[in-house]
Amino acid sequence: AQSVAQPEDQVNVAEGNPLTVKCTYSVSGNPYLFWYVQYPNRGLQFLLKYITGDNLVKGSYGFEAEFNKSQTSFHLKKPSALVSDSALYFCAVRDMGNFNKFYFGSGTKLNVKP
Amino acid sequence: SAVISQKPSRDICQRGTSLTIQCQVDSQVTMMFWYRQQPGQSLTLIATANQGSEATYESGFVIDKFPISRPNLTFSTLTVSNMSPEDSSIYLCVGGGQEKLFFGSGTQLSVL
Numbered sequence: 001a002q003s004v005a006q007p008e009d010q011v012n013v014a015e016g017n018p019l020t021v022k023c024t025y026s027v028s029g030n031p032y033l034f035w036y037v038q039y040p041n042r043g044l045q046f047l048l049k050y051i052t053g054d055n056l057v058k059g060s061y062g063f064e065a066e067f068n069k070s071q072t073s074f075h076l077k078k079p080s081a082l083v084s085d086s087a088l089y090f091c092a093v094r095d096m097g098n099f100n101k102f103y104f105g106s107g108t109k110l111n112v113k114p
Numbered sequence: 115s116a117v118i119s120q121k122p123s124r125d126i127c128q129r130g131t132s133l134t135i136q137c138q139v140d141s142q143v144t145m146m147f148w149y150r151q152q153p154g155q156s157l158t159l160i161a162t163a164n165q166g167s168e169a170t171y172e173s174g175f176v177i178d179k180f181p182i183s184r185p186n187l188t189f190s191t192l193t194v195s196n197m198s199p200e201d202s203s204i205y206l207c208v209g210g211g212q213e214k215l216f217f218g219s220g221t222q223l224s225v226l
Contacts, residue, residue, distance in 0.1 A: 032213075034214065034215075036215075036217075041219070042219060043118065043206070043217035043218050043219040043220060044157075044206075044215075044217040045115075045217070046115075046214045046215070046216075049213065049214060051213070090156070090157070100145055100147070100162050100210060101159055101172075102159070102215060104156045104157040104158075105156060106155065106156045107156060
């Protein structure tokens, strides 16, 4: 069975500092991994995905994520956080047996303080 | 990015009643799904809406409780039937493209 875990309910970081939001996954076969962001009162928005290729994936709003097969992780990163990055972040993996199905992590609330 | 329009955006309902949520997507979307996001929890897939036929439900969700229609490619409805307070949640219409999902802003449902 496919699953993702986000071990932190909340991450606090000061503006200008680097941020990391953690995600680990469990899949059979090669994973299709995604990050989505949910701003207050808005729908989830796609940030980035890893399908194959370079382990460092760049996405929207200056975010990037590093795929690490040995650690089964796909952590979201940004070199310099902005207050406007404060939101709820979801990691997701696509079900390789049922390609229509995505499994989402429990979400991590990112708080960036000025 | 695909446009997903969902309504109502929120509603407060009485126990035992039913609510139908409508979703309209644009032509970039090939698949349509309904998810539930309960307070403080992750997103859970309720079902895949199939055009012109019965929806495909995930384990734990049944057609009698969550009837779904998709009469054409770009429109779907989800009904939450015989509601109880446990059904209070955000219901999300989600469009599937080639590789990623597109989310509506959701319907926040409160059942009293």
